[in-house]
Amino acid sequence: MTLIPKLESARLILRQWHDEDLAEFAAMSADPQVMRYFPAPLSRVEAAALIGRVRGHFNEYGYGLWALERKDTGAFIGMTGLLNVNFDAPFAPAVEIGWRLARRHWGLGFASEAAWTCLRCAFAQLRLEQVVSFTTESNLASQKVMQAIGMQQDLDGSFDHPKLAADDPLRRHVLYRIDRAHWQDTLHG
Numbered sequence: 001m002t003l004i005p006k007l008e009s010a011r012l013i014l015r016q017w018h019d020e021d022l023a024e025f026a027a028m029s030a031d032p033q034v035m036r037y038f039p040a041p042l043s044r045v046e047a048a049a050l051i052g053r054v055r056g057h058f059n060e061y062g063y064g065l066w067a068l069e070r071k072d073t074g075a076f077i078g079m080t081g082l083l084n085v086n087f088d089a090p091f092a093p094a095v096e097i098g099w100r101l102a103r104r105h106w107g108l109g110f111a112s113e114a115a116w117t118c119l120r121c122a123f124a125q126l127r128l129e130q131v132v133s134f135t136t137e138s139n140l141a142s143q144k145v146m147q148a149i150g151m152q153q154d155l156d157g158s159f160d161h162p163k164l165a166a167d168d169p170l171r172r173h174v175l176y177r178i179d180r181a182h183w184q185d186t187l188h189g
Helices: 021-030 044-061 110-125 140-148 180-188
Strands: 006-008 012-015 065-070 076-084 095-101 130-136 172-179
Touching: 006 110, 012 076, 012 110, 021 044, 021 076, 021 095, 044 076, 065 110, 076 110, 095 110, 110 130, 110 140, 110 180, 130 140, 140 172, 172 180
Parallel strands: 095 130
Antiparallel strands: 006 012, 012 065, 065 076, 076 095, 130 172
16 A cells, blocks of 8 residues: 555645644535535534544555645645545445535636546556446536546436435435546547
8 A cells, every 4th residue: 555645736736634724624514505415514523533534544545535725825625535435335345536625616627626636546546447426416516527527427326325314315326437448538538
């Protein structure tokens, strides 16, 4: 296992987490708009615990959710990265790509740029065969990012997220996939 501490794109640095990131991350994770497709906003303690789990994932696998920093301002704007799916699902075991950005950085293409950078890492550095992504059916913005980075919806892959209650309106999820060959085609297409 080799730690991948940092990735870069044209406008972003994807880096390890700093203790100073907690204040911005906690504020972002407490924003009801940012968290509307998650079970609930996070408290500061819950946000700190999530950073701890992310650091643990990096220590175990060499990759995880990188903190996102704008090159032009140095501002922390969210996270994007790769995680092992940690629940029982028909498509698991799998590596998931995910993102979460502070609201003031939405609509600027940062999520797609960071996600594309993570896919490059997944396929060129980690040599993964496939990456998945999933979200609740109503999260059209994340689905647009998935499509923008070349992922295809698995029309037979929709599932009920096992960590959400049976009556939770967010329980039904759509599944997207991309494999290394398709990713390479998008580079040359």
